[in-house]
Amino acid sequence: MIGMAAxxxxxxxxxxxxxxxxxxxxxxxxxxRGEDLASVGVADIDAALGGGLRRGHLSELVGPRxxxxxxxxxxxxxxxxxxxxxDGPGKDGELVALIDxxxxxxxxSAASAGLELSRLLWIREAGDVSRALKAMNLxxxxxxxxxxxxxxxxxxxxTVRALPFTTWFRxxxxxxxxxxxxxLVADEHLARSSGGATITLESSTRAPRAVxxxxxxxxxxxxxxxxxxxxx
Numbered sequence: 001m002i003g004m005a006a007x008x009x010x011x012x013x014x015x016x017x018x019x020x021x022x023x024x025x026x027x028x029x030x031x032x033r034g035e036d037l038a039s040v041g042v043a044d045i046d047a048a049l050g051g052g053l054r055r056g057h058l059s060e061l062v063g064p065r066x067x068x069x070x071x072x073x074x075x076x077x078x079x080x081x082x083x084x085x086x087d088g089p090g091k092d093g094e095l096v097a098l099i100d101x102x103x104x105x106x107x108x109s110a111a112s113a114g115l116e117l118s119r120l121l122w123i124r125e126a127g128d129v130s131r132a133l134k135a136m137n138l139x140x141x142x143x144x145x146x147x148x149x150x151x152x153x154x155x156x157x158x159t160v161r162a163l164p165f166t167t168w169f170r171x172x173x174x175x176x177x178x179x180x181x182x183x184l185v186a187d188e189h190l191a192r193s194s195g196g197a198t199i200t201l202e203s204s205t206r207a208p209r210a211v212x213x214x215x216x217x218x219x220x221x222x223x224x225x226x227x228x229x230x231x232x
Contacts, residue, residue, distance in 0.1 A: 041075030048231040062202030094146030
């Protein structure tokens with residue numbers, strides 16, 4: 001009882017100083033208290049997030065290859081581009097930026113998935129993580145984007161882990177209080193801000209289940225992959 005009373009007193013002090021965003025309760029993580037949200041574009045994930053990703057925070061999308069990372073990334077980009085509720089030129093949707101560290105982005109596939117390429121700033125790198133990180137900082141500082149994606153998928157783990165952990169604190173600090181969502185896309189957990197979320201696709205120890213159509217094994221088409229998403 002003494003421990004619970006002390007915790008309640010501490011929480012009340014943090015709220016009085018408007019520092020309660022540092023309280024990491026599960027309820028707050030999935031049900032923001034009226035903050036501005038950006039839809040991920042996937043109904044089940046948005047429901048688990050309490051409506052979407054919190055603006056002004058750093059979140060991450062994590063999963064192994066073929067786990068659906070690109071599909072969810074495209075869905076989030078498409079949802080932000082289609083959001084006409086924001087103030088802006090013509091109110092015809094928001095701008096999105098993609099820092100493409102490994103030059104993985106395919107414009108043709110993106111267009112077929114419904115992305116409006118005229119509303120996308122695409123910064124291509126060739127595996128140079130340090131240059132990609134500088135580009136990410138510059139884009140976040142410039143502002144004006146509803147979503148900025150930092151795609152580190154398939155970058156070797158040791159290369160990413162070699163970055164100082166303060167790297168992610170600095171990124172979160174740049175967009176604090178803004179209307180921008182910063183989203184890291186990676187093979188494994190990297191970091192998130194106190195109000196951000198981690199969307200984990202499948203498990204690195206379990207391969208996604210393929211879904212096929214067709215009556216026989218010799219006449220089947222791959223329809224997709226059965227991937228499970230978990231919000232942390």
